[in-house]
Amino acid sequence: MTHVLSIAALCLLDDAGRLLLVRKRGTTMFMQPGGKLEPGESAAAAAVRELQEELGLTLPAARLRPLGRWYGPAANEPDTFIDAAVFLCPLEGTPVPAAEIEEIGWLDLAAAGSRTDLAPLLTEFVLPALGARPPPEVTARRAPR
Numbered sequence: 001m002t003h004v005l006s007i008a009a010l011c012l013l014d015d016a017g018r019l020l021l022v023r024k025r026g027t028t029m030f031m032q033p034g035g036k037l038e039p040g041e042s043a044a045a046a047a048v049r050e051l052q053e054e055l056g057l058t059l060p061a062a063r064l065r066p067l068g069r070w071y072g073p074a075a076n077e078p079d080t081f082i083d084a085a086v087f088l089c090p091l092e093g094t095p096v097p098a099a100e101i102e103e104i105g106w107l108d109l110a111a112a113g114s115r116t117d118l119a120p121l122l123t124e125f126v127l128p129a130l131g132a133r134p135p136p137e138v139t140a141r142r143a144p145r
Contacts, residue, residue, distance in 0.1 A: 003080045004071075008047040009034030011067055011126060012091045018106035019130070020095060021118075022054060025102040029075040031119035032086070032126065033101070043085035055095035055104070064089055068129050075119035084121050086129075 009032040012020040021030040033054045037046040044061040051057045064087040074080040097104050112118065112127050 001079065003077070004083055005074060005077075005080060006037045006043075006083045007034055007085070008037060008043040008050060009084055009086045009121065009126070010047050010051055010064075010089045011086060011130065012089050012095070014091055014106060016106075016108075018108050020055075020091065021105050021107050021122075022097070022101045023103040023105070024076065024100045027076045027102075028117060029119045030105060030107070030115075030117055031075055031122055033095075034084075034086075044087065047085075047087050047089070051089065053099045054097070054101045056098055057091075057093050057095055059089060059092060068125065070121060070125040072124055073120045075121070082121060084125075086121075086126055 011032055014020070020033065022033050023030050033050060034047060035050040035054070037043060041049075044064050047064055048059060048061050051059060067086045067088050069083070069085045071081060071083050074082050095104055107115070109127065109130060112123070
């Protein structure tokens with residue numbers, strides 16, 4: 001049985017144009033910070049909450065800019081798809097891994113195609129929306145409804 005998770009994710013770029021990525025404890029894939037919406041929570045509110053919980057950064061929802069909303073395979077959960085609202089977010093402060101985040105890193109968008117440890121949401125949708133080139137074998141997929 002296929003599950004669908006509603007999530008919010010954030011794209012934070014540094015002054016050099018690199019994208020902040022996180023890797024959750026016990027996983028191998030890097031992705032944008034973010035997470036599941038709580039019942040009754042808007043995507044923007046979830047993004048703000050996750051930013052604080054995962055990286056210790058505080059930002060009002062009014063500072064988020066929608067980048068897109070996509071549906072695709074989850075990175076770390078089998079038979080699971082995500083309905084993801086993705087926001088551009090200014091980087092204000094120094095991110096510090098917290099909660100379930102084991103590692104943070106920075107992705108040079110020009111070198112993104114050479115990475116094999118990036119989540120599908122990132123490679124299939126977010127990087128193209130940011131103007132980066134996905135690996136040649138990546139194609140958009142639609143989950144069964």
